[in-house]
Amino acid sequence: MLIKLLIVEDSPLDHELILRELKLMAEDFETKLVTSQPEFEKVLTEWDPDIIISDFDLKSFSGNDILSFAKKTIPGIPVIILSGDVTREQEISLLENRANDVLTKDNYKRLPFSVKRILNEQKDKESLTNNLKFQEALAEISVSLNSLDSFKNKLNKVIRHLGETVDVSRVYIFEDFNAGEKTRNTYEWCAPGVTSQIKELQNLDYKEEMPSLKPMLVNDGIMVAKDIHDLPDDMVQVLEPQNIKSLIVYPISVEEKFYGFIGFDEVRRNRVWTASEDKLIKSISGLISNAFSEFKSEQKLKKTNNKLNKLLAEKELLVGEVHHRVKNNLALVSSFLQLDQMGLGIKDKDEIISANILRIKSIAIIHEIVYELGTFKNIAVNKTVHKVLTESFMQQRIHDVQVNVSTYNKKVKFNINQAVPLSLLLSEMIFEVFRFEGEDKFTPSEELNAGIFQDEANICIYLFDKELARVVGRLLEENEYNFSEIFKVLAKQLGATIEIEDNQDSIKIEFEYRDVKGASSRL
Numbered sequence: 001m002l003i004k005l006l007i008v009e010d011s012p013l014d015h016e017l018i019l020r021e022l023k024l025m026a027e028d029f030e031t032k033l034v035t036s037q038p039e040f041e042k043v044l045t046e047w048d049p050d051i052i053i054s055d056f057d058l059k060s061f062s063g064n065d066i067l068s069f070a071k072k073t074i075p076g077i078p079v080i081i082l083s084g085d086v087t088r089e090q091e092i093s094l095l096e097n098r099a100n101d102v103l104t105k106d107n108y109k110r111l112p113f114s115v116k117r118i119l120n121e122q123k124d125k126e127s128l129t130n131n132l133k134f135q136e137a138l139a140e141i142s143v144s145l146n147s148l149d150s151f152k153n154k155l156n157k158v159i160r161h162l163g164e165t166v167d168v169s170r171v172y173i174f175e176d177f178n179a180g181e182k183t184r185n186t187y188e189w190c191a192p193g194v195t196s197q198i199k200e201l202q203n204l205d206y207k208e209e210m211p212s213l214k215p216m217l218v219n220d221g222i223m224v225a226k227d228i229h230d231l232p233d234d235m236v237q238v239l240e241p242q243n244i245k246s247l248i249v250y251p252i253s254v255e256e257k258f259y260g261f262i263g264f265d266e267v268r269r270n271r272v273w274t275a276s277e278d279k280l281i282k283s284i285s286g287l288i289s290n291a292f293s294e295f296k297s298e299q300k301l302k303k304t305n306n307k308l309n310k311l312l313a314e315k316e317l318l319v320g321e322v323h324h325r326v327k328n329n330l331a332l333v334s335s336f337l338q339l340d341q342m343g344l345g346i347k348d349k350d351e352i353i354s355a356n357i358l359r360i361k362s363i364a365i366i367h368e369i370v371y372e373l374g375t376f377k378n379i380a381v382n383k384t385v386h387k388v389l390t391e392s393f394m395q396q397r398i399h400d401v402q403v404n405v406s407t408y409n410k411k412v413k414f415n416i417n418q419a420v421p422l423s424l425l426l427s428e429m430i431f432e433v434f435r436f437e438g439e440d441k442f443t444p445s446e447e448l449n450a451g452i453f454q455d456e457a458n459i460c461i462y463l464f465d466k467e468l469a470r471v472v473g474r475l476l477e478e479n480e481y482n483f484s485e486i487f488k489v490l491a492k493q494l495g496a497t498i499e500i501e502d503n504q505d506s507i508k509i510e511f512e513y514r515d516v517k518g519a520s521s522r523l
Contacts, residue, residue: 002028002029002030003027003028003029003030003050003051003115003119004029004030004031004032004047004048004049004050004051005022005029005030005031005032005049005050005051005052005053005115006031006032006034006040006043006044006047006049006051006052006053007031007032007033007034007053007054008034008035008040008052008053008054008055008058008066009033009035009053009054009055009058009082010035010055010058010059010060011055014055014082014105015033017105017108018053018082018108018111019031020108021108021109021111021112022111022112022115024112025112025115025116027116027119032047032049036060036061037060037061037065037066037069040066040069041069041073044069044070044073044074045073048074049077050077050078050119050122051077051078051079051080051115051118051119052066052070052077052078052079052080053080053082053111053115054066054067054079054080054081054082055081055082055083056081056082056083056086056090056094056102057083057084057085063081063083063094064094064097066079066081067079067081067094067097067098067099068097071097071098078100078118078121078122079098079099079100080099080100080101080102080103080111080114080115080118081094081099081101081102081103082103082104082105082108082111083102083103083104083105084104084105084106085104086102086104100114100118100121101114101117101118137161137162137165137280138280138283138284138287140161141158141161141162141284141287142287144157144158144161145158145287145288145290145291151291151295154291155173155187155288155291156187156189158284158288159171159172159173159187159188159189159262160189162189162264162280162281162284163189163190163191163264165280166264166277166280166281167191168191168264168265168266169190169191169194169265169266169267169268170188170189170190170191170194170197170264170265170267171188171189171262171263171264171265172185172187172188172189172197172198172201172262172263172265173185173186173187173188173252173260173261173262173263173288174186174201174204174260174261174262174263175252175259175260176258176259176260180206180258181205181206181207182203182204182205182206183204183206183260183261184201184202184203184204185197185198185201185202186260194267195243197242204238209234209237209238210234210235210238211234212231212232212234212235213234213235214258217249217250217251217258217261218251218258221250221251222248222249222250222278222282223235223247223248223249224247224248224249224273224278225246225247225248226246226270226271226272226273227245227246227270228240228244228245228246228247242265242267243267244265244266244267245266245267245268245269245270245271246265246266246269246270246271246272246273247263247264247265247266248263248264248273248277248278248281249261249262249263249264250262250263250281250282250285251285252285252288252289252292253289253293254289254292254293254296255293255296259289259292261285262281262284262285262288264281354395354431355428355431357395358391358392358395358427358431359424359427359428361391361395361427362388362391362392362420362423362424362426362427363420363423363424365384365387365388365391365423366379366384366416366419366420366423369383369384369387369419370416376415376416377413377415377416378413378415379413379414379415379416379419380412380413381407381412381413381414381422381452381459381461382405382406382407382412382452384419384422384423385405385422385426385450385452385461386403386405386450388422388423388426388427389403389405389426389430389448389450390403391427392426392427392430392431393430393444393448395427395431396430396431396434398444400446401444401445401446401447401448402446402447402448403447403448403450404447404448404449404450405449405450405451405452406449406450406451406452407451407452407453408451408452408453412452412453412454412459414459414513415515418494418511418513418514421490421493421494422461422494422496422509422511424490425487425490425491425494425496425509426509428483428484428486428487428490429472429483429487429498432475432483432484432487433468433471433472433475436471436474436475440470440471442467442468442471443467444467444468445465445467445468448463448464448465448468449463449464449465450462450463450464451464454513457512457513458510458511458512458513459510459511459512459513460508460509460510461508461509461510462501462506462507462508462509463506463507463509464505464506465505465506465507466504466505466506468507469500469501469504469505469506469507470504472498472500472507473500473504476498476499476500494511495511495512495514496509496510496511497509497510497511
């Protein structure tokens with residue numbers, strides 16, 4: 001950093017002595033010499049020096065005049081007074097009038113130390129001023145991020161406040177997308193006269209365009225440059241077209257994962273970022289990381305709440321529908337009992353009880369599936385067939401029959417208004433097969449295989465069992481052993497045809513898939 005020293009001295013010899021001592025300093029400096037008061041006043045206002053070094057005993061004007069005018073014109077400017085002979089009273093008076101140091105000319109060797117001390121004091125004062133300003137900014141930004149304003153408005157206010165506080169050309173936030181492979185500029189603030197870049201920075205590929213950026217931010221936690229040409233070439237290629245000369249960038253993390261970054265650009269000059277600026281920007285990047293984490297959590301919570309509210313509404317509908325279905329199915333069981341009472345069903349009382357237990361279990365199987373699914377639609381046909389057949393054999397105390405159901409399309413599904421009649425139809429069929437009292441009673445096999453197919457319109461269920469097909473074939477014939485009226489009504493309600501295949505070793509139950517509406521108890 002170049003230090004500008006204004007020397008007020010009318011003795012060429014003393015001027016040379018001053019320069020000789022100053023050259024012993026490590027700092028770079030530039031000097032201007034003035035010998036008259038008008039010249040001093042002109043140079044002071046136009047050149048804006050960092051320190052004034054003035055003789056106390058000038059021919060045409062005094063050191064007091066220099067001190068008074070300097071402090072009036074530039075209140076904070078440091079002034080060092082040199083004198084060949086100064087009394088203790090004069091020294092005290094000069095210091096009281098805000099001279100920064102008073103040196104005797106027989107002790108020029110103190111001059112470099114005095115200049116260094118004053119420069120350090122100025123830096124400390126400037127740092128303190130900046131720290132106070134940055135602390136105020138940090139407090140205001142914290143309040144902004146915790147306000148009730150929208151997230152977008154909060155971030156726009158924050159980056160504007162940051163830009164104005166740090167006095168930079170541009171402040172921006174980038175957010176990653178496409179699983180972290182790409183990034184885009186989502187927020188931007190520009191100082192007056194600085195060209196916006198946000199529209200051109202919406203689809204940057206880390207791997208293809210700037211492979212060094214993310215590793216640098218992840219590993220080092222910062223990317224900083226007084227001159228962008230000190231950065232890797234891939235970064236220079238991206239930054240040069242934006243006329244960026246200096247920058248400082250910090251990563252943004254969400255849930256401890258790299259999410260993007262916040263950056264500060266300077267397009268007006270090469271800039272050394274001070275420790276105070278660095279500390280402020282680092283602190284703000286942490287606050288913004290927290291803000292993004294909180295915002296993402298709120299979004300996730302809102303989605304979860306919306307989903308829960310939707311599920312709650314669906315469950316309320318489901319409970320209402322379950323009530324409706326239970327009422328209808330109780331009416332259905334009541335209808336079966338009435339048919340049996342009228343002599344249109346089973347005659348034996350024990351068999352009436354056994355049959356209706358199986359009917360209730362068949363309905364319960366469907367409601368169990370509905371409960372698991374949480375919906376009256378999309379009930380799997382293969383699951384329905386397997387459970388009903390297994391329960392039907394167990395009701396007859398046949399535990400060792402292995403029921404196997406296969407399907408060429410696992411998406412074969414229907415709703416409860418077809419599921420209930422089918423389950424009742426299957427259980428009724430198995431019950432009546434075991435009641436068959438013809439010449440040859442039914443003898444169950446160790447294994448029952450079923451296959452389910454669906455074309456564009458119909459669902460077909462095949463039961464591959466020669467013995468079962470034989471007895472069902474007999475019951476389908478018009479004779480004294482035919483199926484009960486209840487079985488026929490169920491087949492009619494489902495719109496099903498029941499046939500024995502030509503090879504006599506399988507049963508085919510076929511019905512049209514329909515999104516049936518209405519009560520399943522309607523007989």
